[in-house]
Amino acid sequence: xxxxxxxxxxxxxxxxxxxxxxxxxxxxxxxxxxxxxxxxxxxxxxxxxxxxxxxxxxxxxxxxxxxxxxxxxxxxxxxxxxxxxxxxxxxxxxxxxxxxxxxxxxxxxxxxxxxxxxxxxxxxxxxxxxxxxxxxxxxxxxxxxxxxxxxxxxxxxxxxxxxxxxxxxxxxxxxxxxxxxxxxxxxxxxxxxxxxxxxxxxxxxxxxxxxxxxxxxxxxxxxxxxxxxxxxxxxxxxxxxxxxxxxxxxxxxxxxxxxxxxxxxxxxxxxxxxxxxxxxxxxxxxxxxxxxxxxxxxxxxxxxxxxxxxxxxxxxxxxxxxxxxxxxxxxxxxxxxxxxxxxxxxxxxxxxxxxxxxxxxxxxxxxxxxxxxxxxxxxxxxxxxxxxxxxxxxxxxxxxxxxxxxxxxxxxxxxxxxxxxxxxxxxxxxxxxxxxxxxxxxxxxxxxxxxxxxx
Numbered sequence: 001x002x003x004x005x006x007x008x009x010x011x012x013x014x015x016x017x018x019x020x021x022x023x024x025x026x027x028x029x030x031x032x033x034x035x036x037x038x039x040x041x042x043x044x045x046x047x048x049x050x051x052x053x054x055x056x057x058x059x060x061x062x063x064x065x066x067x068x069x070x071x072x073x074x075x076x077x078x079x080x081x082x083x084x085x086x087x088x089x090x091x092x093x094x095x096x097x098x099x100x101x102x103x104x105x106x107x108x109x110x111x112x113x114x115x116x117x118x119x120x121x122x123x124x125x126x127x128x129x130x131x132x133x134x135x136x137x138x139x140x141x142x143x144x145x146x147x148x149x150x151x152x153x154x155x156x157x158x159x160x161x162x163x164x165x166x167x168x169x170x171x172x173x174x175x176x177x178x179x180x181x182x183x184x185x186x187x188x189x190x191x192x193x194x195x196x197x198x199x200x201x202x203x204x205x206x207x208x209x210x211x212x213x214x215x216x217x218x219x220x221x222x223x224x225x226x227x228x229x230x231x232x233x234x235x236x237x238x239x240x241x242x243x244x245x246x247x248x249x250x251x252x253x254x255x256x257x258x259x260x261x262x263x264x265x266x267x268x269x270x271x272x273x274x275x276x277x278x279x280x281x282x283x284x285x286x287x288x289x290x291x292x293x294x295x296x297x298x299x300x301x302x303x304x305x306x307x308x309x310x311x312x313x314x315x316x317x318x319x320x321x322x323x324x325x326x327x328x329x330x331x332x333x334x335x336x337x338x339x340x341x342x343x344x345x346x347x348x349x350x351x352x353x354x355x356x357x358x359x360x361x362x363x364x365x366x367x368x369x370x371x372x373x374x375x376x377x378x379x380x381x382x383x384x385x386x387x388x389x390x391x392x393x394x395x396x397x398x399x400x401x402x403x404x405x406x407x408x409x410x411x412x413x414x415x416x417x418x419x420x421x422x423x424x425x426x427x428x429x430x431x432x433x434x435x436x437x438x439x440x441x442x443x444x445x446x447x448x449x450x451x452x453x454x455x
Contacts, residue, residue, distance in 0.1 A: 043342045044073040045349060048088065048098035051078035054303040055104065057365035058353070065352050072345045081105060085415045092117065097339035099346040102156065102332050106418045108409035109145060109153060110241030112335065118152045119336040124343055125151055128351070135354040136373040144405060145333045153333030154350055155372040159299045160399030161217055161327040163192075163318075167311040167386065169210070169293040173199050178294070178315035180391035182326065182398030189227075189259075189320040192294065196269035199293035206278070212269040214276075214287060215260060216297035217317065218328035220421045221248075222407055224256035228322040232411070241412045242453045249443040257428070257435045265431045273429055298330060299396075302384060303367040311386040314395050327399035328406045331372070370396075413453050420445050 049055040055078075062074045077098055079087040084105030091097055103109055112118050132142045137155055145153030163178060170177055175198050179187050196212025203209050217223050221231050229252035232243040247253055263270035271279075271286055280286040287295035290310045295301060296317060305312050317326045334353070336346045352358060359376035362369055363383050370380050381389040381396070408414045424442045427433035 042071045042073060043345055044075055045100065045340075045342050045345050046075045046077050046098040047349065048077045048079075048091070048101040050081050050084055050104045052081070054300065054366045054369055057362065057367075057369075060365050061353070061358065061361065065349065068352070069345075069348055072342075072348060074349060079105075092337070092339060095339075097337045099340040099342055100334055100336055100349060102153075102334055103409060104332070106408060106415040108406075108411070108414050109333070110410050110412045111414055113147065113152060114240060114412050117335075117337055119338045119340060119343055120150050120152060121154070121336060121343075121347070122150045124336075124347055128344075128347055130154075130347070130351065135351070136356065136375045137354070138372075138374065141331055141372060144331055144409075153335045154354070155331050156334045156350075156353060157332045157369050158372050159330040159332070159370055160396055160403060161296065161317055161329075162299050162302075162395045162399065163315040164287060164295045164297075164301055164305075165313050165315060166287070166290060166293050167313050168290070169199055169310070173293075175199060177313055178318070180315050180388075180394040180398075182316045182394070182402060184316070185319075187316060187318045189318050192318045193263070193267055193269060196263075196294060197267065200269045202268065209275065209291065211271045211275075211286075211292050213263060213294045214270055214292050214296070215263055216295070218406060219408055219418060220425060221417065222328050223260055224253045225325055225404075226317075226320040226322055227252075227256040227259060228320075229253045229256045232407070236411065241410050243411065243450055244454075246443065246446045246450060248446055249439045254435050254439050257439065261428050261431075261435060272431065298328075299370055303369065305368060305384045305387070307367075312384070314387055314391050316395055316398050325402060325404060327403035329399065329403040330406050330409070413449060416449050417446065420449060 047058060049058070056076060059076050062076075066073060077091075081104070085107045088098075088101065088105070103112060132139055132154075141155045141158065142151070144155070145151065165178060167177065175195050178192070178195070181187075192213065199210070199212035201208060201210040215223075217226050224231055229250060230247055231253065232247075233245040236243040264272050271292065276284075276286040279289050279291055285295075285301065286292050287301070288304075288308060290308070302314070319326065334350045336343050336350075340346055353362070354373060356373050356375045359371035359373040360379045363371060363376065363380050368380070368383055371377055377396075378389075381392045384392065408418065411417065421442065424445060425438060428435060428438055
């Protein structure tokens, strides 16, 4: 795990150039070479994912795969996002481990790796003749899921942080669209809030109520990093994802959270939870209802954008105070679990999903999953009807330049950390407590979790 930090920094600094270089120099088309399933008894492999249309679209690819591999059957098992980790553990404990999955829930690669859940794919890839460039996967993305030269996962999709905006609400308010260029120095967090105030309509009539901004940058512990606050000690990335210290009650962290929750209760440009639930349903996205002008979040929020009832644009995340950080990256790999009884057949399914034409199909079938295959990425940039492909390309390239891999992928026991933060910070979400009163307790709870991680 020592390599994770090195890879983390290397990815942050070089991913853009590598992506561009890869796109330029690689040619030809993909195609699976694994002949598993070509003969012998038929086997069934299980692919475990989130019960969401942008994930379960793979079911539509199964008939073609099984036609090409007549002795391999693919079964898809699913769980809601909130139950993904617990169901996976139950399946493993019950001797029914799936063959293939990813860290689609709260837990991340570091947690899976440290629990010994993952198959070391190194020899399997050598035997198969797997080459990342055959599938147009930048090598630095492959490096994320390698430890000491051993491969434990293969990138499948690549999400970044971006800003979506409702062009119709901007036009109605006479506010200029935000820029997609990360080098535009005028685009700052304060400017975003200033625009959000012009786009907010506070009214006793729920039908007229409208908000300027919802800020969902990364998970709760990532957000202060955007403003320049350090949350975990630097040795985290040298200790296998186990921080020796955390700083959730630091003045910098408290100031950052005051800005974030102040958007709701001080600036009043962001919707309170009860309003969001009333217009979008519990767990729904109020931006999709057309009553929120800007939304900062993961690029998975673009899925289904062609069906939004308004014209949507994408823009750069504005500068927030950390000169080097403006995007949290979420590079999702596919893992073969250590308990898989059919690793060769599982790899055949992974190789199939990485082919250029299948990754292009996946964009359409999923409603806009960003592919890791760089030949298919150009189709992704032009997939959304009201979005200028140049803007989306700018946003992706800027995110790679100013991005870092999400904490939830690289810190152990992250599901416990995330659950604790959601529970302890609920009074801040509801506006019933002050940041300076809550964060010392969060820090205490964090220290307790990290102490258990060190044992």
